[in-house]
Amino acid sequence: xxxxxxxxxxxxxxGALAAGCRFYAGYPITPSTExxxxxxxxxxxxGGMFIQMEDExxxxxxxxxxSLAGLKAMPATSGPGFSVMQEHIGFASMAEVxxxxxxxMRGGPSTGLPTQPSxxxxxxxxxxxxxxxxxxxxxxxxxxxxxxxxxxAFNLAERYRTPVILLSDAVVAHTREAVTLVxxxxxxxxxxxxxxxxxxxxxxxxxGNGVPPMPPFGEGYRYHVTxxxxxxxxxxxxxxxxxxxxxxRLLSKISRDSDRLQWFDCxxxxxxxxxxxxxxVARAALRAVREARDKGLDVGLMxxxxxxxxxxxxxxxxxxxxxxxxxxxxNFGQVSREVERVNQGRCEIFTLNKVDGTAITPPEIVRKxxxxxx
Amino acid sequence: xxxxEHLIRKYLRPSKKMPTxxxxxxxxxIFMHALVRAIDRAGYGKDDVVMVSGSGCSSRIPxxxxxxxxxxxxxxxxxxxxGIKLAKPRLKVITIMGDGDAIAIGGNHLIHAAKRNxxxxxxxxxxxxxxxxxxxxxxxxxxxxxxxxxxxxxxESAFDISRVVEAAGAAMVGRAxxxxxxxxxxxxxxxxxxxxxxxxxxxxxxxxxxxxWLGLTxxxxxxxxxxxxxxxxxxxxxxxxxxxxxxxxIGVLTNRERxxxxxxxxxxxxxxxxx
Numbered sequence: 092x093x094x095x096x097x098x099x100x101x102x103x104x105x106g107a108l109a110a111g112c113r114f115y116a117g118y119p120i121t122p123s124t125e126x127x128x129x130x131x132x133x134x135x136x137x138g139g140m141f142i143q144m145e146d147e148x149x150x151x152x153x154x155x156x157x158s159l160a161g162l163k164a165m166p167a168t169s170g171p172g173f174s175v176m177q178e179h180i181g182f183a184s185m186a187e188v189x190x191x192x193x194x195x196m197r198g199g200p201s202t203g204l205p206t207q208p209s210x211x212x213x214x215x216x217x218x219x220x221x222x223x224x225x226x227x228x229x230x231x232x233x234x235x236x237x238x239x240x241x242x243x244a245f246n247l248a249e250r251y252r253t254p255v256i257l258l259s260d261a262v263v264a265h266t267r268e269a270v271t272l273v274x275x276x277x278x279x280x281x282x283x284x285x286x287x288x289x290x291x292x293x294x295x296x297x298x299g300n301g302v303p304p305m306p307p308f309g310e311g312y313r314y315h316v317t318x319x320x321x322x323x324x325x326x327x328x329x330x331x332x333x334x335x336x337x338x339x340r341l342l343s344k345i346s347r348d349s350d351r352l353q354w355f356d357c358x359x360x361x362x363x364x365x366x367x368x369x370x371x372v373a374r375a376a377l378r379a380v381r382e383a384r385d386k387g388l389d390v391g392l393m394x395x396x397x398x399x400x401x402x403x404x405x406x407x408x409x410x411x412x413x414x415x416x417x418x419x420x421x422n423f424g425q426v427s428r429e430v431e432r433v434n435q436g437r438c439e440i441f442t443l444n445k446v447d448g449t450a451i452t453p454p455e456i457v458r459k460x461x462x463x464x465x
Numbered sequence: 466x467x468x469x470e471h472l473i474r475k476y477l478r479p480s481k482k483m484p485t486x487x488x489x490x491x492x493x494x495i496f497m498h499a500l501v502r503a504i505d506r507a508g509y510g511k512d513d514v515v516m517v518s519g520s521g522c523s524s525r526i527p528x529x530x531x532x533x534x535x536x537x538x539x540x541x542x543x544x545x546x547x548g549i550k551l552a553k554p555r556l557k558v559i560t561i562m563g564d565g566d567a568i569a570i571g572g573n574h575l576i577h578a579a580k581r582n583x584x585x586x587x588x589x590x591x592x593x594x595x596x597x598x599x600x601x602x603x604x605x606x607x608x609x610x611x612x613x614x615x616x617x618x619x620x621e622s623a624f625d626i627s628r629v630v631e632a633a634g635a636a637m638v639g640r641a642x643x644x645x646x647x648x649x650x651x652x653x654x655x656x657x658x659x660x661x662x663x664x665x666x667x668x669x670x671x672x673x674x675x676x677x678w679l680g681l682t683x684x685x686x687x688x689x690x691x692x693x694x695x696x697x698x699x700x701x702x703x704x705x706x707x708x709x710x711x712x713x714x715i716g717v718l719t720n721r722e723r724x725x726x727x728x729x730x731x732x733x734x735x736x737x738x739x740x
Contacts, residue, residue, distance in 0.1 A: 114552055135737040140551045140730065145577040149544040152537065152574075156517075156548025159535065160556070164548070182538055308515050308533040308549060309556050315528060317536040326481055326528060327536075 097270045099263040100125035100167075102234040103193050104133060105272060106241025107165055111279055112191070113139035114164035116153035118146055118172060121205045122261040123195040126167035147172040151179035155188045159316065161307030163245055167193035170203055173212060174219070180254050181220035182318045184341070187252035187295070187303070189282055191244040196260040196370075198448045207448035208261035210370055211422040216256045217399045223338065225345045227255045227352065228399035230369040231263055235270045239277070240396065246280040247352075251345055252302050258398065260421070262371035262450050285312060295337070296323040301344030345400060352397050353405045359384070359391030364463060365413045367406065367430055369395040372419050372451045379456035390460055401429045410438050415463055419443035419451050439463075476501045476511075478531045486525055490684030492669025493523050493590055495643040500559075500588070501530065503653040507557075514557045517546040519571060521563035522597050522671075523590035540571025543578040546585050554727050557657070558584070564591040565603040568626050572604075579633035579662050583726045586656040587664045589626055592671035600674030610678050627666045631719045636661025638719040642668040644691040645715060655717065661725050668695075668713060 097105065103126050107115075115130035127143070134141040140157065144150040150166040157164040168176060173194050183190050196212050198204025212219075216228045227247050231237040237259055244255040285292050285304040294314035296303055306312035315325035320337055322328040345352075358380060368376040373394040383390045393409050395402065410416065410430075416438050418427035427442045434440055443459045445451050487493050504514065514532040518524035520539035527534035533556075537545045546560045567575050567589040578585060594612065595601040601614035604624040611618050631638045637659040639652035649667065656663035670676060670687035681687045691713075698716030701709060 114548065116548065135730075135733055136740075138734070142547065142551060142726070144544065144547075145573050148541060149547075149574055149577070152541045152544025153548035153551070156535075156545035156550075157552035158548075159545070160515075160549045160552035162552045164552075178538055179541070307553075308535075309512055309553055311512050313511060313531055313533050315534045315536065317528075318538055319536065324480060 092271050092273055094269055094271045096267055097234045097238075098125065098265050098267045099231065099234045099237040099259050100195065100265070101129055102238040102270050103167065103241045103257070103259070104129040105270070106238040107191070107245065108133060108137060109272070110163065110242040110245035112163045112165055112245060113137065114154065114157035114162040115139070115166065116142045116144050116150040116157070116164070117166050118144055118150050118168070120169045120172040122197055122264050123167045123169040123172070123193065125264070126193055147175040148179055151176050151183070151190070151192070154190050155179065155183055158188050158190050159308050163189070163249070165191040165193060167195065169195045170197045170199055170205065171201065173215065177219040181222060181224060183254040184220070184224040184226065185318050186316050187305070187341070189248040189252050189305070191241065191248050191255050191257060193241070193257045193259070195264045196258060204448040206261065208371060208450055209421050209446070209448070210260060210372065211425070211446070212258070213398055213422065213425040216258060223342065225253055225342050226399055227251070227253060227345060227397070228258060229255065229354075229396060230258045230398050232370050232373040232394060233263060234266065234268045236396070237263060238270055238272065242277050242279070246278070249280050249282040250302070251348070252282060252305055253345065258370065260370050289313065293323045294325040295321055297340050301340050301347065349400055352400060353402050354396035355402065355405060356394045356396070357391065357409070360393065360409060361412050362391035363389040363413060364391070364415050364417065364460065365409055366390065366392045366417045366419065366456065366460070367395065367426070368392065368419055369398060369426065372421060375451050375453045376419060376456055378453035379460065382453060382457050383460045388460055388464055395426070398426065401433070403433045406430060406433050410434050413438055415439040415441060417441045417443060417456070417459060417463060419456055419459070421445050421451060472501055472505060476504070476531055477529055481529055485529060487522060488673045490670070490672040491522070492592065492643040492671070493526065495646065496523070496588070496590055496649070496667050496669060497526050497529070499646060499649050499653055503650060503657055506654065507657050509557050513555065514559065515549050516559045516561065517542045517549070518561040519563065519566040521566050521595070523561055523563045524566065526561050540566050540569070541574055542566070543571065543574045543585065543587065547578060547581070547583050550583055550585060550727065551730070558586070559657075560585050560587040562587070562589050564589060564593065564605040564626065565595050568624050568629065569604045575630060576633040579630045579635040579664070581726045582634060582636055582661045582723045584661055585663070586659065587662065588656070588667060589664065590667050590669050591626060592669045592675055593623070594671050594675040596671045596674050600677070612674070612678055627664065627718050630664045634723065635664050635719065636721055636723050637663040637717075639717045640666040640668065640713070640715045642691040642695060642713070642715065643670070644688040645695065648715060652717065655720070661723055
């Protein structure tokens with residue numbers, strides 16, 4: 092095991108290469124650019140392909156082309172670049188093209204605050220592209236977690252044939268810290284391959300788990316890939332039974348497996364007050380919880396690593412055992428509304444929202460916790 | 466006729482229900498036939514061909530053909546094609562786009578693919594109209610033409626797709642119409658065998674929409690219009706700007722050798738392995 096001093100963006104590249112990513116297409120944008128720069132240096136050394144594209148839409152298009160040809164592939168982006176990518180996130184979802192999108196959040200809307208952190212794209216990550224669609228969104232709170240979750244993001248993308256979005260932010264991306272690479276402990280998954288002959292192969296059927304096998308282009312399985320609603324062979328259809336089958340399969344291939352997507356860490360989970368946080372705020376929250384406990388407050392922390400599909404059952408179980416919850420976020424309250432939805436009025440939900448481009452600090456969370464306690 | 470049946474059985478997907486979505490008299494079918502003939506002449510294995518399209522009438526071509534086929538987003542076929550060619554250079558990557566697809570919404574991708582000189586055989590079926598959405602003005606619609614989105618006449622002048630792509634750096638550029646099929650055959654052959662980015666602009670008739678705006682109501686009238694309004698590039702060189710006004714120049718417009726992106730990347734691999 093190797094221990095290195097890495098920032099989050101570098102850890103993302105390390106994780107991607109460890110997961111087998113061999114194609115990167117990107118467009119420069121702060122604060123994600125280091126991912127592209129490091130990929131440009133490192134990919135040729137391992138026989139991988141790098142290309143700088145003309146915009147973020149093109150980046151994700153090239154990534155999907157490479158994925159269809161059989162390579163694990165990713166782009167990284169931030170802010171406006173993520174908005175430009177949305178059309179192709181929908182295509183990846185509809186045509187079931189595995190890919191990982193690293194999105195380093197910065198202040199918005201529009202050009203916003205290019206160099207400063209934010210968590211305002213949690214909802215966009217789930218719903219930014221049009222149409223009901225499945226998505227998996229992970230959130231990293233440290234350089235190590237960025238490394239670990241990048242590997243897991245590739246595994247999920249391959250396992251479910253879906254785009255997976257890895258959210259970080261300018262704080263996580265640019266904070267340099269010790270990262271121990273424990274690749275050996277992590278299983279690397281590959282996309283399922285057909286076990287039947289090309290004649291019998293259904294490119295978009297349901298083999299039982301909702302995820303059809305995916306042979307790469309050029310290997311004898313000639314099939315059609317489209318962003319239109321398609322039948323089990325991949326050909327466009329408007330037949331209501333075929334459309335219904337497709338959209339329900341797409342959604343259920345992930346939702347039926349949600350038990351395997353409960354990734355979180357808890358500290359003092361049976362406390363009277365729980366903080367629920369993610370990304371860089373979870374780190375401030377951990378410090379705040381320790382300080383608040385020193386002051387005699389009965390407080391715990393739940394750190395979310397999966398944001399979508401939202402871990403409703405797990406969060407509900409945590410809510411069951413506490414009286415009040417604080418959801419600090421660097422936005423106007425995107426995860427707090429999900430927590431409220433799951434809460435069903437059982438606990439008192441408090442929010443702490445900061446949108447000025449600076450990170451939420453431990454003292455701010457401690458102060459809020461003190462206010463919340465009668 | 467016997468040969469035609471052979472091509473149909475060999476290259477059209479048996480599982481895809483006919484007829485095609487194209488209107489009777491559409492020019493796209495003539496191009497599709499020419500493309501299949503050229504692929505057959507080239508002798509590519511069906512597994513080795515990837516056909517990528519954008520969105521619109523012509524982008525439906527890959528659905529009917531038995532290759533690795535990919536029908537992408539509007540304007541962005543070349544971005545997917547780029548990823549495929551880089552990931553698996555041995556594949557023959559063919560891209561099919563419409564005029565609005567290629568140079569309006571996909572214009573940036575088009576000039577960058579040409580600039581990179583990535584080895585893709587790209588075909589733009591230019592019918593001067595957005596056909597699938599009902600006959601709106603396109604970037605190649607002539608100035609003054611009335612369409613559903615330019616009911617008082619088009620205020621803009623038309624893009625010359627071939628010249629734009631030539632200026633951007635493509636290794637080969639040619640233009641033909643679906644009337645001039647021997648030329649079309651020759652240009653498709655050249656594009657398929659070209660090492661680098663090759664673009665063939667195929668002028669085709671949209672009988673349903675652009676024919677109506679031009680006052681030409683039958684496919685034959687529209688193809689005769691193609692016959693009467695084109696000038697071979699060899700002859701065009703001796704004509705003045707006034708003499709060429711309103712004419713379409715056809716033939717091989719550019720054919721040059723430039724290193725492809727894949728060539729450059731292979732060199733980079735060699736360099737990096739020395740470090």
